[in-house]
Amino acid sequence: MVNRDDGHRSSDVRDIWKLIQAFDRQRNPKILTQKYIKMRKNAFGFFRGTCHLFYRDLPKEWELNLAPFVWICGDLHLENFGTYKGENSLGELRQRQVYFGINDFDEGVLAPCTWDITRLVTSIFLAADSLGCNRSDLNQLAQVYLTSYTNTLIKGRIRGIAEDNTSGIVADLIKNSSQRKRIDLLNERTELNGDRQLKFDGAKILKISTQRQQEVIRAIDNWAQSQASPAFFKVLDVGFRVAGMGSLGVDRYIILVAGKGSPDRNYLLDFKQQSASALEPYLTRVQPQWKNQAIRVMNAQQIVQSAVPALLAAIEFSGTSYLLRELQPTEDKITFNGRISLSQLAKLVDTLGEVTASAHLHGSSKFGAAVVQDLINFGRNLEWQPEVLIYADFYARQVQLDYQDFCKATQDLY
Known part of the structure; x- marks a missing residue:
């Protein structure tokens, strides 16, 4: 035991x-x-x-x-x-x-x-x-x-x-x-209704209130002003994202941005709240004093990976911190189904x-x-x-x- x-x-x-x-x-x-x-x-x-x-x-x-x-x-x-x-x-x-x-x-x-x-x-x-x-x-x-x-x-x-x-x-x-191409990911998660918008399927992408949507848009817009190409991050649509396992239930959004041009060169972003590590109560070594939890997660990834994604940003929002990253069509994982020798x-x-x-x-x-x-x-x-x-x-x-x-x-x- x-x-x-x-x-x-x-x-x-x-x-x-x-x-x-x-x-x-x-x-x-x-x-x-x-x-x-x-x-x-x-x-x-x-x-x-x-x-x-x-x-x-x-x-x-x-x-x-x-x-x-x-x-x-x-x-x-x-x-x-x-x-x-x-x-x-x-x-x-x-x-x-x-x-x-x-x-x-x-x-x-x-x-x-x-x-x-x-x-x-x-x-x-x-x-x-x-x-x-x-x-x-x-x-x-x-x-x-x-x-x-x-x-x-x-x-x-x-x-x-x-x-x-x-x-x-x-x-x-x-x-x-x-x-896999970006257009494939866009077609999977969004739909064309004049302009491109998120596909709210009630399972992986959920609708949010207009107020919350505007709050997310303001947060991304404020952060984008410090970037080289603010127009790239112009928000077109926002939804609540349901993904993963261990982190299910934390505040998380999928964001459609203008990217390099509508409708087929738009980008999808993941905007996820970051809480303290579940390991924190059991740590015996003094940790770096990160400004917030999103910076901790971002730095952990940058420290560990020999090649990191081009977009990875920590943003303070709604009284806490969130990690912003690009959703890529190239993201995939091994499926274990008992048919592998x-x-x-x-x-x-x-x-x-x-x-x-x-x-x-x-x-x-x-x-x-x-x-x-x-x-x-x-x-x-x-x-x-x-x-x-x-x-x-x-x-x-x-x-x-x-x-x-x-x-x-x-x-x-x-």
Whole structure:
């Protein structure tokens, strides 16, 4: 059972539903309903939606808490990797191409590298149904991930995963993503009714009040005045955006802007409220004093990714902070449907290990993170790997118990 010093030692003495409700108390109740329905689907979905429980349960006195401190994703699991178009500087040249990497930094903080690693390995053990794997296969995949992670650390080499330097499922995903055009994304999320406007489908894009729409427009317009091309960000339409899992219920908007010209060169933006990291209560290392939470998330992404999106901005709005970014047609993630062979999964997990290690290496020496040599030394010491496997296996079983408790508590609600 989970062993912490706060009086909550197992699923039979703690109220999981109460803990979840307390964490989500400030979120939109209507959208939270959708989150909880998704979490009821399986234990992996429950795990995705309860990052805060993972860190609440992580032992305070744990040898792996002494691992090198790096900039971590914080919510690393199998489905928080994907494709995106990043901007890479080569001398005076700027290249934009599609990369594969970590795609969620809402919880990003300075913490032991083992926290990312252990959460990812736990997600492997919980994804048996989605992966179509037995217990032996899962153990093999977990070891492949750890071996790839350590081998990448030992080399001390960082590379962005792109179509020309990878293979298998990831290469196919990048290739398919690269072929998608902005007009396709526009046609999917918007419609032409004289002018282009958002497609309010009642599921992914919801209507908002006129007052709130005007407030969002003013915030974007005020920020745009400081940009090189303010006309690019002229707002044409705004809706409430429903997306993701762990962040469902936070304030989030999809914004249609003029871009490079209507109707086919418009752009779509994501404008998302950023709250304190779920890891914050459990951090032992002093963090940088960011001005607001959106700046924390933006900097975590810029620190970790070797090629970052061209548009990433922190904006203060409605008494808090929001992150503004471009919605790209090239964004996609791996779909786990049980039809991927074990050899393909092993290659994929090998890539995830490299991506994780590269992210940790890329953030080395920045804002208090460990230096590269410390990470190389950590990679050479294999004694910590069995500890990760043991705890991840144990905690996956705990998640299964928590999931059952959650389903029982919500069976008459959702």
